Amino acid sequence: MKIGKILTISNMSVAILLETFEVSVRDTVWAESDGRRVFLEIANVNGSIANAIPLGSIYGLKKGLDVHLRSGGLQIEYSDNVLGHVFDSFGGLIDGGTIENPRTKNIYEKNLSMAEINISGDMLLTGIKALDFFAPMQKGFKMGLLGGAGIGKTVLIKELINNVYKGWGSNSVFVGIGERSREGRELIDDMLESDLLGKIGIVFGQMGEPAISRSRAAQSGLTVAEYLRDEQSQDVLLFVDNIYRFLQANSEISAELGNIPIESGYSTTLMTEISEVMERINSTDTGSITSFQAIYIPADDMTDLAVNAIMTHMDGQVVLSRKIAEKGIYPAVDVFNTKSKLIAVDRVGERHFELVERSIASFARYQELEEVVAVLGIDELSEEDNHTFFRSRKLRNYFTQPMFVSEQYTGLPGRYVEIEDVLNDVEDILGGKFDHADEDEFYYIGAISR
Amino acid sequence: MSTQGNDPIKDRIAAIKTQKNIYGLGHVARMRNYIIEVSGMEDVGYYEQVSVKDKAIGYVSRIGRDTVTVELVRAESPVHVDDEVVTSGRTFGAFYSPDSIGKVVDMFAEDKMTGNFFKDRQHIGVIPPIIPIMDRTKVNRPMYTGLSSIDMMYPIGCGQRQLIIGDKKTGKTQIGLDAIANQRGQDTICIYIALGKTKKTVKEVYTELQSRGAMEYTIILAAFQDDGAPSLYMTPMVGLNIANIYMRQGKDVLVVIDDLTLHANIYREISLLAGKVPGRDAYPADVFYLHASLLEQGCQHKDGGSITILPIVETRGGEITDYISTNIISITDGQLVLSAKAFEKGQKPAVDFGLSVSRLGGAVQTPEMRSVGADVRRELLSYLETREVFELVNMDEMNEDMRRKITRGRAILDLVNQYKFSPIGPRDMVARFAEFADGGNEASL
Numbered sequence: 078m079k080i081g082k083i084l085t086i087s088n089m090s091v092a093i094l095l096e097t098f099e100v101s102v103r104d105t106v107w108a109e110s111d112g113r114r115v116f117l118e119i120a121n122v123n124g125s126i127a128n129a130i131p132l133g134s135i136y137g138l139k140k141g142l143d144v145h146l147r148s149g150g151l152q153i154e155y156s157d158n159v160l161g162h163v164f165d166s167f168g169g170l171i172d173g174g175t176i177e178n179p180r181t182k183n184i185y186e187k188n189l190s191m192a193e194i195n196i197s198g199d200m201l202l203t204g205i206k207a208l209d210f211f212a213p214m215q216k217g218f219k220m221g222l223l224g225g226a227g228i229g230k231t232v233l234i235k236e237l238i239n240n241v242y243k244g245w246g247s248n249s250v251f252v253g254i255g256e257r258s259r260e261g262r263e264l265i266d267d268m269l270e271s272d273l274l275g276k277i278g279i280v281f282g283q284m285g286e287p288a289i290s291r292s293r294a295a296q297s298g299l300t301v302a303e304y305l306r307d308e309q310s311q312d313v314l315l316f317v318d319n320i321y322r323f324l325q326a327n328s329e330i331s332a333e334l335g336n337i338p339i340e341s342g343y344s345t346t347l348m349t350e351i352s353e354v355m356e357r358i359n360s361t362d363t364g365s366i367t368s369f370q371a372i373y374i375p376a377d378d379m380t381d382l383a384v385n386a387i388m389t390h391m392d393g394q395v396v397l398s399r400k401i402a403e404k405g406i407y408p409a410v411d412v413f414n415t416k417s418k419l420i421a422v423d424r425v426g427e428r429h430f431e432l433v434e435r436s437i438a439s440f441a442r443y444q445e446l447e448e449v450v451a452v453l454g455i456d457e458l459s460e461e462d463n464h465t466f467f468r469s470r471k472l473r474n475y476f477t478q479p480m481f482v483s484e485q486y487t488g489l490p491g492r493y494v495e496i497e498d499v500l501n502d503v504e505d506i507l508g509g510k511f512d513h514a515d516e517d518e519f520y521y522i523g524a525i526s527r
Numbered sequence: 528m529s530t531q532g533n534d535p536i537k538d539r540i541a542a543i544k545t546q547k548n549i550y551g552l553g554h555v556a557r558m559r560n561y562i563i564e565v566s567g568m569e570d571v572g573y574y575e576q577v578s579v580k581d582k583a584i585g586y587v588s589r590i591g592r593d594t595v596t597v598e599l600v601r602a603e604s605p606v607h608v609d610d611e612v613v614t615s616g617r618t619f620g621a622f623y624s625p626d627s628i629g630k631v632v633d634m635f636a637e638d639k640m641t642g643n644f645f646k647d648r649q650h651i652g653v654i655p656p657i658i659p660i661m662d663r664t665k666v667n668r669p670m671y672t673g674l675s676s677i678d679m680m681y682p683i684g685c686g687q688r689q690l691i692i693g694d695k696k697t698g699k700t701q702i703g704l705d706a707i708a709n710q711r712g713q714d715t716i717c718i719y720i721a722l723g724k725t726k727k728t729v730k731e732v733y734t735e736l737q738s739r740g741a742m743e744y745t746i747i748l749a750a751f752q753d754d755g756a757p758s759l760y761m762t763p764m765v766g767l768n769i770a771n772i773y774m775r776q777g778k779d780v781l782v783v784i785d786d787l788t789l790h791a792n793i794y795r796e797i798s799l800l801a802g803k804v805p806g807r808d809a810y811p812a813d814v815f816y817l818h819a820s821l822l823e824q825g826c827q828h829k830d831g832g833s834i835t836i837l838p839i840v841e842t843r844g845g846e847i848t849d850y851i852s853t854n855i856i857s858i859t860d861g862q863l864v865l866s867a868k869a870f871e872k873g874q875k876p877a878v879d880f881g882l883s884v885s886r887l888g889g890a891v892q893t894p895e896m897r898s899v900g901a902d903v904r905r906e907l908l909s910y911l912e913t914r915e916v917f918e919l920v921n922m923d924e925m926n927e928d929m930r931r932k933i934t935r936g937r938a939i940l941d942l943v944n945q946y947k948f949s950p951i952g953p954r955d956m957v958a959r960f961a962e963f964a965d966g967g968n969e970a971s972l
Contacts, residue, residue, distance in 0.1 A: 086573045086590040089813075110572075136618050137572040140590050163660070172661060225848065226856035227884050258823055259686075259860065262663040284858060285657050285823030288816060325815060332804040332812040342806020373857060375807070377848040399848070403881040405908035450916060456924075486888030488901035515928065517909065 078146045083108060084126065086138050089288065089333035091117055093127045093144050100127055103185055105147045110138050116167075117144075118151065118289065120334055128334055130289050132167060153297045155182035155304050159278035160248060163265060164301075166282035166294040172265070184296040186303060188356040195360045200419065201367065204240045204493035205233075207410040207476045210503065211433060212393045212417040213425060213496075216312065217360040219368045219390060220417070221320075224397030225377040228409050231260060233395070234318050235482040237369050238264075240493060242314055243273065248305050249314040252298030253281040255291045255322025278305075284322070288333075291326035299357045306364035313366045315358065321373040324351060324383040340382060341375075347386050355390035379414075393417030406477050412440055429496075432503050436472060439507060443469035464509060467516065472506050474519035492523030499524070551614040555579065555606060556594055561755055562800055564594040565612045571595055576619040580611045585757070586619030588801065598797070600757040601635065621765040622648045623772070628716070631733055631747040634758060634765040639729075639749060653761050655768045655824050663826045666860070669891050670781065670835050672702070673709035673950020676878045676943040679900040679960060680907075681863055684891025685779050685835055686827030690855055692840040692847055693865030697877050699839045701947050702863065703783035704732065705876075706837060708741045709950045715779045717745040720766040722759055723752050723789045739948060759793045767824040767834070774832035782825075786839035787818060791851045808850050815854045822858045847882065861885035875944055880907055895957045902964045903939060910936025938963070 081095040093106070100106070104119045106129060115138060117129035131138075153159075153168035154176055163172040168181060198216030202209055214220055224230045242249050253261050261281050268274040278301040282294030298317070305313045324347060331344030339345050358366050372387055377399060388394065395408075395415050402409035422430045446458065446466045458466060481491025502525045505511060511525075519525070553567030563585070571577065571587055578584040583602035587595055597612070600619075622636035624645035631639040636648045666686040671678050683689045683706075691699045707717045719736075721729050729749050736742050746769065750762035763784050770780040784790075791814055798811035806812040818838075825836040838859065840852050845867060847856070856862050861884045870877035889897040910932055922930060942963060945951070951959070 085592055088588070136574040139570060139572050141569075171659060226853040227859075227862060227886075231886075255819070257858070257860070258658065258660050258663060259666060259826065261660045263665065265660070266665065281660060283660065283823070284816070284819035286820075288813065325812075328806065329812040329816060332806065335804065338804055338806060338812070342804070342810075342812045376850045376853050399882075404912045405881070405905070447916060455917075483888075485890045485897075486885075486901075488889060488898055520909070 079143055080106060080146050081127070081144050083138065083140055083142045083144060086135065086140065087333070089130060089330065090120070090335075091129050091131060091135065091138070093129055095122070095125045095127055100146065103150055105132075105150050106144050107147055108138065108142045108144045110135075110142060116147070120330070130330055130333075131287075132289055133287075149181070149183060151184045151293060151297070152181035153184055153280075153300050154179055155300065155308075156180040157309075159301045159304060161275040161277070163279045163281065164297060166280065166286075166290045166292075166297050168297060171281070182300060182304075184293065184300045186300060186357060188353070189359050189361065193359075193361050195362050195365070198360065198365065198367075200425075201241065202496060203237055204495075205236060205408065206478050206494050206499050207408055207412070207415070208395060209494075209496045210429075210436075210476075210499050211410065211412055211415045211420075212395050213419045214367075214393065214417065215419055216367050217365045218392040218418070219355070219358060219370060221370055221372045221388060221391040221394045222397070223372045223374055223379075223384065223388075223394055224409070225374045225399055228397045228399050228402040229407055230371040230373070230397060231256065231318060232480060232483055233397070233408055234316055234369060234371050235264075235267075236480045236491075238316060239481045239491075241369075242277070242316075243271065245314055247276075247311040247313065248309075249277045249316070250298055250302040250305070251277060251279045251316045252294055252318070253279070253283055254294045254317065254319055255282065255284045255326060256318050258283045258285060278302075282326075288326040288329035291322055292330060295320070295323045295354050299354065302366050303357065306361065306366055310363040312364060315366050315368040317368060317370040319371040319373050320354075320387055321371075321375070321383060323354065324386065325375075328383075343382050347383060351383075351386045351390065355387075393419070406473065407480075407483075408478065410476065412437055412476075429500060432500060432507070435507055436503060439465055439469045439472065443473075464512070467512070468506055468509065471511060471514070471516050471519050472503065474516055475502060475506060475522070475525075477519075477521050478523070479521045487521065489521055494523050553577075553595065553612040553614075555608050555610045555612060558606060558608065560800055561585075561599040561602070561757055562588075563597050563599060563606060563612075564591075565597055566594050568595050568612060568614055571614045572618075574618055576615040576617055577612055578615065579606050580613065582606050582610065596801070598757050598801075600755070600761065602755065617650075618652065620650045620652050621761065621768070623651045623765075623769050624648050627746045627748075627769075628744065629742045629746075631729060631749055633749060633754065634762050651765070651768050651772070653764050653768070654820075655764060655771055657820070658824065658826050658828070662829050664829045665890070666827045666833075666887055667890050668827075668833075669893065669896075669953070670706075670779070671709055671950075671953055672706040673952070674702070674705060674876060674945055675951055675956050675960070676876055676880075676945070677702070677863065678953060679896060679956055680880070680904045680943075681861060681878070681883045681885040682888065682891050682896070682900070683835065683837075683861075683885070684827075684887050686825060686833040687861070687885075687887055687891065688822050688825040688836045688838065688859040689885065690838055690840060690859040690862040691865070692842060692852060692856075692862055693877070694842055694845055694867045697865040697867050697870045698875065698947075699841070699865060700732075700785055702865075702876055703785060703837050703839065704735060705948060705950065706781060707736060707745055707783065708739045708948055710744065710781060711740055713779070715744060715781055716770075716773045717741070717781045718766050718770055718783070719745060719747045720763050720782065720784045721747060721749040722762060722784070722786060723793075724749065724785070726751060756793050756797050760790065760797055763787075763790060763821055767821060767836075770834045771824065774828055774834050775830070777831040779832065780834045782834060782836045784836065784838040786841055787855055788841045788851060791818070810850065814851070815858075818855055819858050822855070825860075860887055873944075874940065875946060878943075880904070881911060893953065893957075895961070896953060899957055899960045899964055903960050906964075907936060907939045910939070
């Protein structure tokens with residue numbers, strides 16, 4: 078159906094002079110230019126003029142071209158065919174495969190009501206010492222993995238896929254938003270090699286693609302996850318790398334539409350945008366979505382608005398710190414900021430809770446002592462402080478872990494560690510059982526062998 | 528301006544008839560630096576090339592209701608209001624010539640040393656095409672720089688994007704040049720993209736590479752400050768488009784972009800002048816996308832060729848966590864951080880071992896290099912951390928283990944010291960460090 082003509086064109090927005098009122102926000106429209114269809118999504122309608130965001134390249138687009146409506150808006154496959162396939166943000170297949178008799182669904186699904194949401198679930202182990210100890214995970218949780226550029230978020234996501242997904246009974250969804258295409262390709266290859274591709278649905282809107290593509294990858298990926306939860310009644314594992322890029326892409330679109338930004342250039346509708354996505358990631362009585370979401374911290378600024386908007390929706394957070402990574406400690410977990418709603422006596426039990434408290438207190442004292450030692454030397458410490466100092470260093474080294482996915486990098490085989498072992502080891506280190514041992518012996522090991 | 532007769536419409540028709548291949552005609556209405564607004568040109572396409580007669584060429588950056596905005600990329604003489612502007616019917620593009628190898632050229636394939644255009648010029652696009660995920664394969668072949676602190680500890684593979692970041696005068700460009708010089712005899716094409724450098728500096732680079740025989744396989748693609756902002760903004764993209772041509776021929780290409788800090792600032796300038804909404808640090812919201820789409824050109828293509836990119840970023844006061852730096856760190860496959868402090872202490876290249884990362888690591892190393900490299904790196908990092916905490920402690924008061932750790936750590940730092948243009952082959956490198964890792968030459972410490 079013809080809806081109007083192109084009026085103005087700029088980098089990422091096209092104004093359309095409408096001839097009809099049958100057009101609304103999030104409708105998909107198209108114009109033909111040089112024998113090629115250019116698709117656009119309506120962003121706002123202002124009287125008889127609509128502004129639209131192009132979904133692809135607009136080179137050569139001209140004023141006065143006819144614009145037509147495509148019914149149904151943005152859609153993605155909504156059937157068992159999602160498994161084993163790789164989609165772009167607009168529901169197109171990019172793995173060279175085809176789907177016969179496609180059954181698609183609009184990617185902007187309504188949110189769940191309060192009555193539909195189920196909040197109970199069992200503890201979910203990851204085999205990563207620092208995570209299971211400081212920020213244990215529960216089925217149905219949203220866990221945020223935060224870190225600045227280049228300190229190991231993606232490695233952690235990959236390790237979680239390796240440790241959790243590979244032992245997971247049902248299907249998973251991976252959503253790549255604004256990350257590296259090389260890593261996207263590696264993920265597909267890894268899944269193929271371990272014969273797991275058939276159990277996962279993948280959606281990519283990577284960093285080399287326009288903002289709209291990076292933004293809509295989130296909604297497309299969620300539609301796939303919702304299919305598995307609602308139609309197949311499954312417990313779905315959802316990996317998102319990286320949800321910050323969703324808000325970043327939205328701020329680019331908003332700026333291009335000429336909206337006045339808030340601080341750091343984010344769009345004014347930041348909170349609404351993230352809520353719309355996050356409220357879809359929940360569990361119901363029939364199925365659940367458990368998610369691990371990497372969150373990029375721009376300019377290492379923990380007070381960043383977008384990061385904080387995302388954090389309000391998380392049930393737990395693992396914070397990775399550059400200061401710790403600098404010391405060669407991976408995963409570079411900042412224990413002071415890493416937390417989970419599960420760390421409570423009635424959830425993980427008294428022993429686990431106590432050990433976490435003691436560890437954090439010990440690390441806090443260590444930080445103070447580090448300065449004292451640098452100035453006065455180790456001999457000036459009291460006996461108690463001396464113990465705290467060396468035991469904390471051992472404990473810090475103990476929380477390093479060789480990862481399965483970085484075997485090639487470290488040259489060390491990966492380790493999966495049971496939570497019981499972690500609790501015993503931490504108790505023994507803090508209790509002084511290993512005071513005689515060298516701290517290097519705790520560096521990149523699994524559980525302590527005895 | 529042509530004569531204003533009594534019948535302007537008739538005059539205009541006559542004017543159009545006298546010129547061939549005219550797709551549309553307009554007149555300059557407003558000007559602001561290199562951004563002009565043109566009235567008329569009703570039929571122009573977005574990003575189409577247009578020219579202000581005999582004076583300048585540019586591209587359409589916006590089609591408004593009444594006027595068309597054009598950014599001028601190359602201006603031979605000053606533009607005036609009411610100058611005639613004609614469309615070309617084709618997307619704006621740059622030029623490239625196969626004869627560019629061995630030369631200093633600009634994005635229009637002009638030989639900067641002679642000021643002439645190459646005869647065999649091909650029209651190429653500015654914005655490189657997106658390389659689909661499925662057209663990529665694993666990055667797993669080493670791209671040697673000849674520097675042991677890189678090849679052994681923070682290795683680079685063909686198709687990798689490895690950032691070189693550090694303050695002024697810490698040897699960033701030199702690492703890029705070392706890497707280029709080390710490609711001799713490898714059947715690799717190198718492209719050194721010089722942005723906003725002085726003509727003198729570029730000539731020095733040319734002479735350095737020439738004297739080492741490296742110009743035989745290298746293109747220096749330069750945009751000088753006086754070429755104007757749009758040209759500085761487009762040149763890296765054109766560089767990667769050229770790299771794309773060679774990659775599709777199955778060749779390995781090494782691209783050094785010197786530097787992206789300037790590129791980000793130029794983009795900010797253009798965006799603000801064009802009236803875009805400023806974001807963090809006044810950069811436009813899409814500055815991340817600008818660099819992401821550029822650096823995503825780096826890849827190992829499934830058909831065999833590859834593009835390796837070494838972008839350079841300049842920091843101030845060793846601050847690598849500012850907006851642009853972290854953006855680029857989050858795009859690249861690793862970063863080589865250079866420290867002013869280490870440079871002053873005489874460590875060359877002045878690598879900050881704690882902050883540097885190669886995400887691909889061992890995947891792009893031979894098994895021998897991987898095992899030696901991993902051991903040496905672990906030992907060095909452990910030493911550096913210990914040194915930090917025990918900085919003021921007298922060595923004589925330490926226990927035997929600790930003393931040994933410190934002596935060995937110092938020895939590693941000595942071993943990785945390398946003067947410019949003195950590459951070590953991978954085999955020698957492994958031999959030298961394997962002996963050390965085994966404790967073989969400990970007696971000589």
